[in-house]
Amino acid sequence: MxxxxxxxxxxxxxxxxxxxxxxxxxxxxxxxxxxxxxxxxxxxxxxxxxxxxxxxxxxxxxxxxxxxxxxxxxxxxxxxxxxxxxxxxxxxxxxxxxxxxxxxxxxxxxxxxxxxxSPPQYEVIAAPVASATSDFIFIKGETKNKFIKVNYDDILYIEGLKNYVSVYTASQRIITYQALRELENDLPKPPFYRVHKSYIISLDKIKMVDGNTLYIGDQSIPVGETYKEEFFKVIRERK
CATH class of the missing domain: 3.40.50.2300 (Response regulator)
Known part of the structure; x- marks a missing residue:
């Protein structure tokens, strides 16, 4: 104990x-x-x-x-x-x-x-929740040593803009100076997937997929040719 x-x-x-x-x-x-x-x-x-x-x-x-x-x-x-x-x-x-x-x-x-x-002899108690990992990320702010806590479940999608990244939630847009690839490596997969050279989306927030376009809220996001095969494989597995 x-x-x-x-x-x-x-x-x-x-x-x-x-x-x-x-x-x-x-x-x-x-x-x-x-x-x-x-x-x-x-x-x-x-x-x-x-x-x-x-x-x-x-x-x-x-x-x-x-x-x-x-x-x-x-x-x-x-x-x-x-x-x-x-x-x-x-x-x-x-x-x-x-x-x-x-x-x-x-x-x-x-x-x-x-x-x-707990030492090894302790009995491991089965968890009533899915995971013990963190359910949030700290995103770099616009000034040194400023970090903004964002819950994974609040993220709708992320857009890369050259050296900047915009993180969209239902209530705000957070702009951070870092590469999209860097942020992608910090996000859990699933629910986050890269679907375009400029976009990472939360699979949980997709409202509809129509051809090579997906919709999150009122936003339409293209599915890039490079990412299409993996994305539609994930979609088919979730049916």
């Missing part, structure tokens, strides 16, 4: 995490606390394997906590503020959960922790 501690300055938030821990077979709840220093003491005493840690706390921030604990436990960050994600991953957190947190997303993060913390 992985010994877990839920740390949040709002007790209702730590209670939610505690309920999720109790619901997960390979996790054991050590306790909950709204006091980051109390949490540090438990970690230093070796009583905790995994901390679910809020970032925004009044006495000691989650980032400060990470730097002080010095790798004596693994940490999954919980917060309503996505801008801290990159710094958290640079400090080797297991995962980053954005509030409000669903149990499905919590379980994915817990599975990552299990892969890291």
């Amino acid at each position: 992985i010994r877990c501690l839920a740390v949040d300055d709002e007790s209702y938030a730590s209670d939610i995490i505690a309920a999720f821990i109790n619901k997960t077979p390979f996790l054991e709840l050590v306790g909950t606390t709204t006091n980051a220093f109390e949490a540090l003491n438990l970690v230093q005493e070796g009583k905790v394997d995994l901390v679910f840690l809020d970032i925004q706390m009044p006495e000691l921030t989650g980032i400060q906590f990470l730097k002080i604990c010095g790798g004596k436990c693994k940490v999954i960050l919980t917060t309503a503020y996505p801008e801290y994600a990159l710094e958290g991953f640079e400090l080797d957190v297991v995962d980053y959960l954005l509030k409000p947190i669903s149990y499905e997303r919590f379980y994915k993060a817990a599975l990552k922790a299990q892969q890291i913390l």
